[in-house]
Amino acid sequence: MIETLVASAVALAAPYLGKAGEEAAKTVGKESAEVGLKLVGWLRNKLTGRAREALDDAEAKPTEDNKADLRKQLTKLLEAEPALLAELRALLPAPPGDAGGQHMKVGDNSVGVQNTGANSSISVTR
Numbered sequence: 176m177i178e179t180l181v182a183s184a185v186a187l188a189a190p191y192l193g194k195a196g197e198e199a200a201k202t203v204g205k206e207s208a209e210v211g212l213k214l215v216g217w218l219r220n221k222l223t224g225r226a227r228e229a230l231d232d233a234e235a236k237p238t239e240d241n242k243a244d245l246r247k248q249l250t251k252l253l254e255a256e257p258a259l260l261a262e263l264r265a266l267l268p269a270p271p272g273d274a275g276g277q278h279m280k281v282g283d284n285s286v287g288v289q290n291t292g293a294n295s296s297i298s299v300t301r
Contacts, residue, residue: 177250177253177254177260178246178250180253180260180263180264180267181246181249181250181253182246183267184214184218184249184263184266184267185233185242185245185246185249187210187211187214187267188211188214188215188218189233189237189242190211191211191212191214191215192215192230192233192234192237193233193234193235193236193237210266210267210268213266214266214267217262217263217266218230218249221259221262222248222249222252223252224252225248225251226245226248226249226251226252228248229241229244229245229247229248229249230245230248232244232245233245
């Protein structure tokens with residue numbers, strides 16, 4: 176779970192690292208740029224020790240190796256400091272398929288129905 180979150184965070188932050196970030200912020204949509212830049216700011220403020228070194232390396236030279244090292248060091252930091260995990264999760268957009276937090280499991284010979292939105296209806300017949 177942490178690895179997936181970290182992979183998403185680094186992928187979202189990568190275009191905004193270093194000099195490339197200045198150009199990316201000019202070319203992408205305002206909302207995307209705000210999320211990416213906010214995430215990079217959080218990383219700069221929260222990362223310490225080896226994780227901070229990995230961020231510095233990724234900003235100086237955003238190669239795949241440096242981004243992989245950043246993912247590894249960020250994962251280690253989040254495992255050591257779980258409070259940061261909630262902060263990072265709050266910065267990231269909701270994963271696809273997480274429509275309003277609705278989840279359902281149904282077993283054999285079961286019927287399940289979920290409904291969202293105003294003025295909608297559901298009919299189930301057997």
